[in-house]
Amino acid sequence: MRRLRGFSLAEVLVSLGILATLGIIAMPWFSGLMQSYRLNAATLQVAGDLRYAQSLAVSNGGYYRFHWGNDALVNQSNSYRIEKSTNGTSWPVASATMASDPNVISSWMNIGTSYPGMTLTALNDANNATLTGVVFNSRGSSSDPSNAALTNPITFTVSSTAGTSNTIQVRRTGSVRIL
Structure with a gap:
């Protein structure tokens, strides 16, 4: 007689x-790992969109702004969009959409929706003044005709609910670096 092989209930x-x-x-290690991946992905997304605004300014001429929605007119502190201006001082109104205004290049992007647990926490110049955007001119450099007091470099902080953060730096020349 042949004996059947298998595992006993106790072994299982x-x-x-x-x-x-x-x-x-x-589980805690995996959760932390996922939070770290989301933070890095959100940081790369924001840095990529900053570079996109810069490339639009160079290729199309004029001024392009990476507009952070933390100002009182927008009140979407976790969102941003890309906008265009011919003179660098007049920008689309906050309620404008891509359909209603050709100077709105992208819709509001909420970083917390795309990357749960991530927030845009600070956009400051070198003097730690809070900014509402980064403006690129036709040479690709970071300049803001409407803000003469602006000092470079500009830093943008992407944070996670776990308390970690990444910083993106935009220099006067327009170079965008993740620190």
Whole structure:
């Protein structure tokens, strides 16, 4: 008579217990890892959109602004969009859309919707003054005709609910770096 091979109920239960214990131990590590990946992805998204605004300014001429929605007129502190201006001082109104105004290049992008747990927490110049945007001119450099007091470099902070953050720096020349 041939003997059937397999596992006993006790062996299966012990194996499942060990697997469950390892899963419980690894869960906080995995959660932190996912938070780190989301933070890096959100930072790359923002840096990429800053570079996109710069490339539009160079290729099309004129002024393009990466507009952070933290100002009182917009009141969407976790959002941003790209806008165009011919003179660098007049910009689309906050309620304008891509359909209603050709100077609105992109819709409001809410970073927390695309990357849960991520927030845009600060956009400051070198003197730590809070800004509402980064303006690129036709040479690709960071300048703002409507803000003579602006000092470079400009830093943008992307933060996670876990308390970690990444900083993006925009220099006067227009170079965008993740620090």
